Amino acid sequence: MTTIKLTNINKTFGKGLSKVHVLHDINFEANKGELILVLGPSGSGKSTFLTITGGLQTPTSGTVELNGKSLTSASKKDLEKLRLDKIGFVLQSYNLLPYLNVREQFQLVDRVKKQGNLDKKRFDDLIMTLGIEDLLHKYPSELSGGQNQRVAIARALYTDPEIILADEPTAALDSDRVAEVGKMLQELAKEKNKAIVVVTHDLRLQNYADRIYHIIDGKMTEDKATTETKEATEQK
């Protein structure tokens, strides 16, 4: 079953002369076990696409379905619960509360979502992979941009969500770290059977993706070439 399905999504902002058409007839699918990359330049509509997919904003037209359920008709409360339980969001900026240290960011999750979060062992593995095990007592303002992003990734994964939506998660990371994060996301998709969508302009992540979409000026196309070569290599 298709886990995420966007059909004919359009998004416009503003009215009259100042009206901007940001997304044009977008069709998109992602399944469990896949790591999908959406590549596009700045201003192409990547963040808009991702936040619509996660139910943070509503499309002007079109439908979003998660696990066969329509998001466009869901109540605010349902969307909230969905975000807490099923979706892990890594936003482009502002992912952490400034007045909680790193450890407390996770404690907050424990307080509102009592079950299904990572156990101690998987949490320790996660922070090791992301290299943030020494930062647990620090506040976001004491972290570098890259460290902030890694903590945000860890926080998104902490609830063990089925769907992970990440906006430029590697923008401030060096190549070694990008490789590690790429591998980790790939493994998560494969081994834990999650649907992972990463929107980025970071080409370094290309190698880890199962499928790639391109978005330019709000129009999305699937990169069949990569998909086919990938499938071919996998079959060999």
Place this chain on the structure above:
Amino acid sequence: MFLAIKEIKHEKLRYGLIIGMIVLISYLIFVLTSLALGLANSNTDAIKSWNAQSIVLNKDSNISLGQSIITEDQAKNIKLSSKDAYIGQSSVVAKSKGVDQISATYLGIDKDQYLYKDLKLTSGHKATKAHEVVADEKFEQSGYKLGDKIKLNSLKDKYTIVGFTKNAKINVAPILYGRISDWQEIKGMGTTLAASAVVSQNQKTDFSDANLKNYPIQKFIDKLPGYSAQNSTFTFMIAFLMIISLIVIAVFLYILTIQKIPNYAVLRAQGIPAKVLIKTTIAQSVILVISGLVIGTILTILTAIGIPTSVPMSFNIPLLSLVAIGLVLTSILGSLVPIRTILKVDPVEVIGG
């Protein structure tokens, strides 16, 4: 609570300043209320200490003790019970060597009647002989001592302070309790005057004289010169102060909440339920206001201990608690005003693409 406390701890300066403001406001309200009440009490302390329910005055006295006289002839028409007592009032200026003169009220009372019997002293003894008086503590605070001889107005005979008592002020003037026969002497009209009034612990004193009239004690208190005017001035002053303070506090909490919108956006994006955000906001306001109130109360108590006894200050705990509860409630309201904004916060707008 978790978020509320973590945030306060992390933003010490900002929250410290807000608590400081609440401290000052609550301190101001507490002290002013207590001062106003203290002044009101110094008008009525003595009357309250009599436990009287009614008073008989001359009907042409405009309900003023100073203007009222009961002549011997009229007194014959009064049937005093054991709960009634004569008082003879006269304004006097008390002087003694080495101490400041004091404007006082001389009250002559009869040693066979309840006012005399119920009079409680803090030191010394009651006036048993002629030209002896029991004085209000104000005299003691001004340096008068037991055994001091005082001169009243320009009378020849000196009076001796034989005892001190507390809460004996009427219309802010300290009282000298003496014998009613001495009062007749002070008045200088011989024995034609029986008293100024009859106070009674009953609803009514039994008399049949067209020139006398019975009044409920509250009516008498309200007619004390300046009393009502003073009270309504203070009541309005404090009420306005309260209302304005409450608005100021509510506005501050509102601004505080608005400033936190980016944080709320993060939480909303993460799917933290709106309920948690609302609880946090309310918890935070309550924590701030209660900390402010506690410190304000401590300051008020310190002030009460430190302030000279000549400044009347009276603490009405129920009234002050009411003020405190009012502050807590409005602060909750103040923090609830922006809740719609919190609930409608669009994470995307704040977080940006």
